[in-house]
Amino acid sequence: MGRRNEILKRATEVFERQGVTQTSLEDIARAVGIKREAIYYYFKGRHDILLEILLPQSQALLSGLHDIQQSEASARDKLHSAVEHHLLSYNPRYLEMSIALREDHFFGRDGRLGEIQLIWRDYGKLWTRLIEDGQRSGEFRGDLNAKLVSYGVLGMCNWLSRWFSPDGPLTIEQIIDTYFKLTVEGLAAR
Amino acid sequence: MGRRNEILKRATEVFERQGVTQTSLEDIARAVGIKREAIYYYFKGRHDILLEILLPQSQALLSGLHDIQQSEASARDKLHSAVEHHLLSYNPRYLEMSIALREDHFFGRDGRLGEIQLIWRDYGKLWTRLIEDGQRSGEFRGDLNAKLVSYGVLGMCNWLSRWFSPDGPLTIEQIIDTYFKLTVEGLAAR
Numbered sequence: 001m002g003r004r005n006e007i008l009k010r011a012t013e014v015f016e017r018q019g020v021t022q023t024s025l026e027d028i029a030r031a032v033g034i035k036r037e038a039i040y041y042y043f044k045g046r047h048d049i050l051l052e053i054l055l056p057q058s059q060a061l062l063s064g065l066h067d068i069q070q071s072e073a074s075a076r077d078k079l080h081s082a083v084e085h086h087l088l089s090y091n092p093r094y095l096e097m098s099i100a101l102r103e104d105h106f107f108g109r110d111g112r113l114g115e116i117q118l119i120w121r122d123y124g125k126l127w128t129r130l131i132e133d134g135q136r137s138g139e140f141r142g143d144l145n146a147k148l149v150s151y152g153v154l155g156m157c158n159w160l161s162r163w164f165s166p167d168g169p170l171t172i173e174q175i176i177d178t179y180f181k182l183t184v185e186g187l188a189a190r
Numbered sequence: 191m192g193r194r195n196e197i198l199k200r201a202t203e204v205f206e207r208q209g210v211t212q213t214s215l216e217d218i219a220r221a222v223g224i225k226r227e228a229i230y231y232y233f234k235g236r237h238d239i240l241l242e243i244l245l246p247q248s249q250a251l252l253s254g255l256h257d258i259q260q261s262e263a264s265a266r267d268k269l270h271s272a273v274e275h276h277l278l279s280y281n282p283r284y285l286e287m288s289i290a291l292r293e294d295h296f297f298g299r300d301g302r303l304g305e306i307q308l309i310w311r312d313y314g315k316l317w318t319r320l321i322e323d324g325q326r327s328g329e330f331r332g333d334l335n336a337k338l339v340s341y342g343v344l345g346m347c348n349w350l351s352r353w354f355s356p357d358g359p360l361t362i363e364q365i366i367d368t369y370f371k372l373t374v375e376g377l378a379a380r
Contacts, residue, residue, distance in 0.1 A: 141378070
């Protein structure tokens with residue numbers, strides 16, 4: 001592993017452990033076992049490292065949803081794939097960082113992090129379109145605001161970053177199944 | 191307004207604006223217009239202030255849900271009241287702080303903040319019991335894990351702290367109505 005990749009790997013670990021706002025470049029350098037100054041050969045700073053960790057992941061999330069959206073599946077099946085895609089591809093710990101990123105006081109300091117915000121905005125729009133398409137085709141009820149529904153489902157999924165533990169009794173597969181059924185079929189007994 | 195209350199009020203504003211992890215006692219003192227040392231007359235530190243802001247609010251949230259749970263209403267009506275209670279009593283901005291609190295690296299530094307974590311744990315348990323009761327009475331389907339459902343609904347609601355703006359086009363009343371219908375009836379057309 002090259003020095004550059006090692007910095008990215010160690011930085012990810014430190015960000016996960018301490019949270020982004022409480023991680024200094026010094027912390028990252030210590031984890032790699034190099035001097036703080038040596039990092040500047042590869043990265044402009046902490047936010048530059050963070051960007052390089054989050055950007056490819058966010059792009060993959062968006063392009064995966066594009067593929068789902070363009071398939072010939074029913075709206076119901078697309079929704080299942082979208083929930084599955086989101087929960088499987090997003091390491092809940094990484095998500096905490098994305099969440100931190102979305103706080104405006106964080107963004108205000110570095111314009112480049114705005115690239116990720118744009119991807120997330122497009123991702124949210126694509127989710128909303130998926131719901132709208134299902135409403136237009138008559139598969140989904142038309143009386144609920146599609147944007148609100150998509151934010152609701154994303155919120156449900158993203159909240160995992162606050163409680164989910166890979167060592168706990170609930171598996172990701174079970175969560176995907178439950179959240180899909182809850183969203184599409186509802187909790188009321190038939 | 192006494193000096194003590196003024197410190198709490200200004201601290202809330204600064205926490206909202208900058209986020210908890212990026213707010214120093216110095217920042218709070220500056221907002222009040224006093225010296226940092228003067229704060230120690232009233233509070234032990236930043237976490238002590240934070241506790242005093244969040245504790246009463248968290249307690250009110252829990253006791254309100256207790257009242258709902260003990261009423262004679264149907265499970266469906268209780269769920270509606272619970273969603274409404276949660277979204278109306280929780281100023282989305284305050285919520286950001288609660289979220290910050292729930293990050294373990296934050297908790298580890300000050301045991302007293304654990305009091306809030308305990309309240310939130312009880313609150314989550316009460317939500318789960320509300321779902322379980324509805325499953326036992328036959329109003330709610332029994333094949334979904336009640337804890338997962340309650341975390342899902344809470345996640346849906348708590349996600350508001352990341353996107354909701356009181357100046358935006360969507361009202362809290364509309365959100366309560368949509369999230370309740372989505373949870374109970376589901377998205378599929380009948």
